[in-house]
Amino acid sequence: MQVALIGAGLIGASWAALMAFHGHDIAIFDPSPTAEDDTKNVIQSAWPDLEKLHETTRPIHWEKITFHTSLETACQNAEWVQENTPDRLEVKHQILSEIENFLGSDVPIASSTTALMPSAIQRNMQHPERFFVAHPLNPPHLIPLVELVAGALTDERKLKEARAFYEDLGKTVIVAKKERIGHIANRLNAALYREAVYLVSEGIASIKDVDLALSEGAGPRLAAMGPHLIYHLGGGERGYASYLDHLGPAQENRWADLGSPTLNTETKHRLIEEFQIAYPDQKPEVLRQKRDQLLLDFLKAKNKFKF
C-alpha cells in the first residue's frame, strides 16, 4: 500500500520502519532539514530489531521510502495516511485542511495523537468520516498496542479498515468505545504515574524503589496479563467474583489513601534531584538500546501464546 507519513519525529520515524518492514511504500513529509537523515537512522537501527522479532531477514528497500518537504508530493497516490505532527489542535487543523486537497475522498487518515480528541481534530474537515485516532505506544515499531478512537463524525467502517491495516502490521488493536482524555492506555499510565509521583513527593519511597516496584514486581506480571485477569487469578477457584467479594474492600481502602499530587515547581525539583541520585550517568541513548533489547525478548516470549 502507498502510505503517506505526515511528520517524522520519534513516532513517525518508528512507524516508517514498521510499515516499510511490512512491505508498504512510504512517502514521508517533514519540513525539518534533518528529517531524512534522522528517519533513515531510526529505520536502520529499528530494522535488525524487527528482523529478530519476526525471526526473519529482509533487505531494506530504500527506493520504496521517499522523503518530501511538500505535502502535495507526499500525498500523491496515497492509500493510507498516518499523521504524526505536534500535538496542537491548530497544527492538526492546518495540516488536514491542506492534505485533504491532495487525497482521494475516502483515503483513511489516522492520527497518532496522544493528547487530542478525534472529534476536535476532525470537525472542520471536508471528509471527517475518514478520520480517526490510531495511537501507538513508544516505540511503535516494537510495542504491539494500537488504540483506535473514533470521533463523532467518523464512519465505523473506517475503524474496521483500520483494524485490518494495523493487524497486518502485527499490531494488537483495541478500540475505545468513547473518546476521553488519554484514550485508554495513557489513562492507565497516568493513574500509575500519579501515584509514582506521590510516593516520591510524600517521602514514602525513593524514585529507584518506585521504579523497582514496577520493573521487578508488578511489571513482569502486567507484561503477561492485564489487571482484570491478574485479579481473576487472585480469587482462587471462583475467580474474579471471589476476588471482588473478598479483596474488593482492601482495594477500596487503598484507593481512598492514594495521592493526588500536582507537578508544581517544588515537586518537579524534587523529582529531578532524586532522579539524578537514582540514575547517575545514564545516557538516554544507552538506556533506550537496553530497553529495546529487553522489549524484544519479552515480545518474542509473548509470541508463544496470547490470553
Place this chain on the structure above:
Amino acid sequence: MQVALIGAGLIGASWAALMAFHGHDIAIFDPSPTAEDDTKNVIQSAWPDLEKLHETTRPIHWEKITFHTSLETACQNAEWVQENTPDRLEVKHQILSEIENFLGSDVPIASSTTALMPSAIQRNMQHPERFFVAHPLNPPHLIPLVELVAGALTDERKLKEARAFYEDLGKTVIVAKKERIGHIANRLNAALYREAVYLVSEGIASIKDVDLALSEGAGPRLAAMGPHLIYHLGGGERGYASYLDHLGPAQENRWADLGSPTLNTETKHRLIEEFQIAYPDQKPEVLRQKRDQLLLDFLKAKNKFKF
C-alpha cells in the same frame, strides 16, 4: 538457616519452595489437614521453574522440609520466621504472642502481610524491635520484588539483616521510608486498578481491551523499567527535566480526568459479566501455568542486566 514458615497458603507454600531451593531448612506450621499435601504440590510444581530461572538442577531435599501443627515444634531452633497467616490483626496478634514464647529474643520475624501496618501488628509484642514486614508479590518464588517496611518499634538493624537474607534468595529488595496502606507496590497496583475499573464501569473500554492495553502496551515497558525512567526516555536528550516541563501539563490534564469508582454491587456485577465475555472458559489453573511460563521467560531475559 533454620526458617519457620507460619501459615502455608498460596504465599507461604511459594516461600517454602523458594527458601528450600536456596538451601534453607524449612519448618512449616499450618493447622489445615491438607496443608502438607498442598504445600508439597506447590513445591513440586515450583521447583522446575526455579531450576529454569537459575539455569541449574537441584534435588529437592524433602528431609529438610518438615510440617507441623504445633507452633512450638515449628519454631524450634528457628533463626528466621516468615509469617503468612490471614491478614487480620487479631490473628497476627494471637500468633505472634504464642511464637515469641518459643523463639530466641533476637530472631527476626518477617510478616508477608499485604493489608496491615507493621506498627499495628508489633505493638503488643515482647520484642517488637525484631518485627517488620517483608511483602512479596504473587507468586513469591518467581516475582523478584520484596518490600521491607519497618514499624515504629522496629530496629533498623533488622532491616539490614532482612535485605541480606532476601537478596541471598535472589530477591530485589526495596524499603518503604514510611508505612502506608498498600506499602509501595500495591499502592501503584491499586492506582492502576482503580482506572482499569473506571474504564469498564464508564463504558470507555471493554475488560479485554483494558487488559490488552497493559499486556500488549504499557506492561512490557514496565517489565523493563519503572515509570520515572520511562518518562526520562520520553524527554529526549534533556531527559526527565524536559519531560516534566513539556509533558507534565498533559499528565496533569489526564490526572484531572481519572475516575474514582466504587466497587458497589452494580459495578461488581458489570465486571463479572464483562469478564465472562472477555475470557470464556479460562480455568485459573491453566492461566496460572501460562502466566508462570511467560514470567520465567521475562525474568530470564531480565537477568542480562538491571537498570
